[in-house]
Amino acid sequence: MARFLTLRPSALGHKLTVYRSFAAAPDNSRVRPQGGPPCGGPGRALYVPSTVGDRFMHGVPAPALAAIDPSMDSEGATAHTADYVANTSFSDLSPVVLRRCKRMILDTLGVTVVGSTTEVAGMVAQYSLAQQKGLEPEPAGSCTLLGRRDRTTSAPLAAFANGVSAHAMDFDDTWHPATHPSAPVLASLLALTDLLRPVSAVSGRDLLQAFAAGIEVQGRLLRTSAQAKNIPWRFHPPAVVGVMGSAAACAKLLQHEPTQVRNALSAAASYAGAPMANAGTTAKPLHAGNAARFGLEAALLAASGMKGNPYILDMRSGFGAFFDDFAPETLQDFKEGHLLDKQDVAIKRFPAHLGTHWASDAAAEVRGTLARHDGTVDTDTIRQVVVHAPKCGYVNRPIPKCEHEARHSFQFMVCSTLLDGTVTRQSFGPTLLHRPELTNLLRRTDIVHPPDNVKCFETMYVDVEVQLRDGTAVRSRCTEPYGHWRRPLDQGDVVAKFTDNAGAVLPGSVVQECVDKVEKLETMRDCSELTDMLTCP
Numbered sequence: 050m051a052r053f054l055t056l057r058p059s060a061l062g063h064k065l066t067v068y069r070s071f072a073a074a075p076d077n078s079r080v081r082p083q084g085g086p087p088c089g090g091p092g093r094a095l096y097v098p099s100t101v102g103d104r105f106m107h108g109v110p111a112p113a114l115a116a117i118d119p120s121m122d123s124e125g126a127t128a129h130t131a132d133y134v135a136n137t138s139f140s141d142l143s144p145v146v147l148r149r150c151k152r153m154i155l156d157t158l159g160v161t162v163v164g165s166t167t168e169v170a171g172m173v174a175q176y177s178l179a180q181q182k183g184l185e186p187e188p189a190g191s192c193t194l195l196g197r198r199d200r201t202t203s204a205p206l207a208a209f210a211n212g213v214s215a216h217a218m219d220f221d222d223t224w225h226p227a228t229h230p231s232a233p234v235l236a237s238l239l240a241l242t243d244l245l246r247p248v249s250a251v252s253g254r255d256l257l258q259a260f261a262a263g264i265e266v267q268g269r270l271l272r273t274s275a276q277a278k279n280i281p282w283r284f285h286p287p288a289v290v291g292v293m294g295s296a297a298a299c300a301k302l303l304q305h306e307p308t309q310v311r312n313a314l315s316a317a318a319s320y321a322g323a324p325m326a327n328a329g330t331t332a333k334p335l336h337a338g339n340a341a342r343f344g345l346e347a348a349l350l351a352a353s354g355m356k357g358n359p360y361i362l363d364m365r366s367g368f369g370a371f372f373d374d375f376a377p378e379t380l381q382d383f384k385e386g387h388l389l390d391k392q393d394v395a396i397k398r399f400p401a402h403l404g405t406h407w408a409s410d411a412a413a414e415v416r417g418t419l420a421r422h423d424g425t426v427d428t429d430t431i432r433q434v435v436v437h438a439p440k441c442g443y444v445n446r447p448i449p450k451c452e453h454e455a456r457h458s459f460q461f462m463v464c465s466t467l468l469d470g471t472v473t474r475q476s477f478g479p480t481l482l483h484r485p486e487l488t489n490l491l492r493r494t495d496i497v498h499p500p501d502n503v504k505c506f507e508t509m510y511v512d513v514e515v516q517l518r519d520g521t522a523v524r525s526r527c528t529e530p531y532g533h534w535r536r537p538l539d540q541g542d543v544v545a546k547f548t549d550n551a552g553a554v555l556p557g558s559v560v561q562e563c564v565d566k567v568e569k570l571e572t573m574r575d576c577s578e579l580t581d582m583l584t585c586p
Contacts, residue, residue, distance in 0.1 A: 126273075126380035127362040130266060131310035133383040134297045137265075139258045139571075146387045147571065149394070150261050152543050153222055155567045156396050157215055157231040158195070159547035162554050162583055163474070164217035165196030169331040173213045173338065174199065177206035192243035193580040196554045204244040204349075205342045208295075212236035212341030216287070216334040218474070219456045220400035220550070225506050225534065226271035226278045227403075228286035230294065230394060233340035234263035237295040241302055241345055242576045253573030255302060261387065263298025263344075267291065268388040270362075272379050274372035280404060280441050280504040281325055288323030288336040289371050295344020303348055308359075315357025316347035318368050328402075328443040329457040393534040395506070396543055399472040401455075404444050404504075405462040406530035407511035408436060412466035414525035415513050419467075426467055428486060430517050434494040436463055437512035439504035448491050452477040463513050464490040474553075506533075554585065 142150070164170055174194050181191075181201050192207030195214060202210070215221050215232035224230045238259055242251040267290040271277040277286070296317035300310045320343035323336040347355075361367040362377055369375030395403055419426045438444075438459050446458035455461045455477050464487055465476050475481060502509060514524040529536050538546070544564055551560045563582055566573060573579075 126377035131307040159550035160220040162196040163550035164214035167217040208240035209342035213338035216337035218400035233291035236341035237345040250575040253570040259301040263294040266297040267294035291340030296347040299348035313351035315361040411513040411527040440498035
């Protein structure tokens with residue numbers, strides 16, 4: 050049975066916006082615009098500000114949209130996907146899926162908290178908070194920015210800011226086909242949890258089933274194309290499938306009917322897409338932030354009556370626009386169980402593009418052979434370093450100039466590992482990034498692309514060959530780095546990563562309490578405890 054929500058405009062709105070007037074229907078079962086048609090349907094009814102309904106839909110006022118009424122047709126990819134989202138339940142989650150979801154949530158909370166300390170996250174937080182100036186200090190539905198003291202921004206902007214923080218260091222998880230599945234979904238769900246706080250607590254079971262639905266939809270969409278199996282070069286996947294997963298997850302949490310889910314997915318598709326050209330810049334984290342924000346907005350708009358094309362996942366001019374070989378029929382069977390049951394995600398050991406983890410592990414093996422009795426490597430004995438890696442232009446950066454370029458550099462990862470034996474958050478700071486010994490080694494590093502080495506996280510390899518001045522050479526190959534879905538991190542290492550990341554901002558007692566709560570998340574009565582816990586004291 051759906052729970053209904055009526056919020057003051059300030060809970061969703063932004064500075065200097067004009068809000069539509071909404072009034073309750075006589076039966077109090079939904080909210081409708083005064084003088085207009087009913088909206089919201091059997092989902093949670095909402096006050097939606099005109100800035101969301103008009104300006105955020107690319108400047109097209111809602112009344113100008115085509116009046117497409119989704120039919121009751123039960124065939125097709127969009128219908129099957131919407132039915133899955135609307136009807137899946139907590140009991141459908143296997144113990145394996147539950148365990149993996151909780152690991153993903155814990156890891157994403159940690160990278161979001163530590164990511165909040167980055168320059169780009171600070172800029173986005175400042176922007177998001179500025180939109181709330183002029184509103185009362187703690188408006189109804191005000192939402193948390195994790196890792197910060199601030200709690201006075203709207204749900205869409207909180208989702209945006211937290212999504213940016215989660216991807217700010219490229220430390221969030223990766224799946225196959227390639228995407229960062231957790232950041233957009235969790236950021237939007239936590240913002241929606243805060244938004245619903247005044248009227249309805251979101252339980253741990255609610256959060257887990259919505260999170261799993263958002264992950265599943267992303268995985269299914271990625272399997273509509275063989276192109277998606279390779280490391281992307283055109284669109285950044287979180288901006289394509291992440292926004293769809295975010296919309297599905299929020300629609301699930303809002304208890305949307307299938308027709309409303311279809312409308313949410315259709316609206317989300319209108320927000321989708323971001324170019325890979327921004328990899329290695331401060332703009333790339335915006336992709337995850339926008340996916341969280343716009344997925345949440347799509348679900349809220351669907352609750353207010355927004356209608357889109359009911360066959361958005363069936364059409365080449367719909368979601369198929371992102372892939373040349375789009376095959377929507379792969380979305381028509383959700384009865385095979387969760388994809389997460391069959392394949393884990395990669396939880397990263399250090400904050401960089403997943404492909405560079407192959408390079409670091411291979412370099413660590415070489416270093417083990419070259420290290421002297423004191424554990425150091427004499428780089429003066431090295432004549433040349435050769436990296437054999439897939440041809441992936443945006444991860445081929447010979448001498449990165451900033452931390453974001455370094456996170457997308459095979460060469461940086463190999464040379465840093467040869468020098469230090471490992472890669473950490475501190476490896477990307479200016480002191481280590483610009484040290485002369487690293488720059489000198491980078492200048493002696495080349496990269497080659499074997500024709501059999503396809504840029505796919507499922508099959509790729511990286512060889513690191515160090516040629517010494519005495520004519521000898523040491524070479525090692527990595528086909529499966531630690532943290533890969535076929536070689537997942539031990540639970541102790543997942544907890545240790547969270548503890549290190551969250552502990553950079555929060556007291557140790559809070560960090561441990563959060564670990565304990567996520568471990569028993571299905572028993573939590575109100576998940577806003579998590580957002581309260583993960584703000585700065």
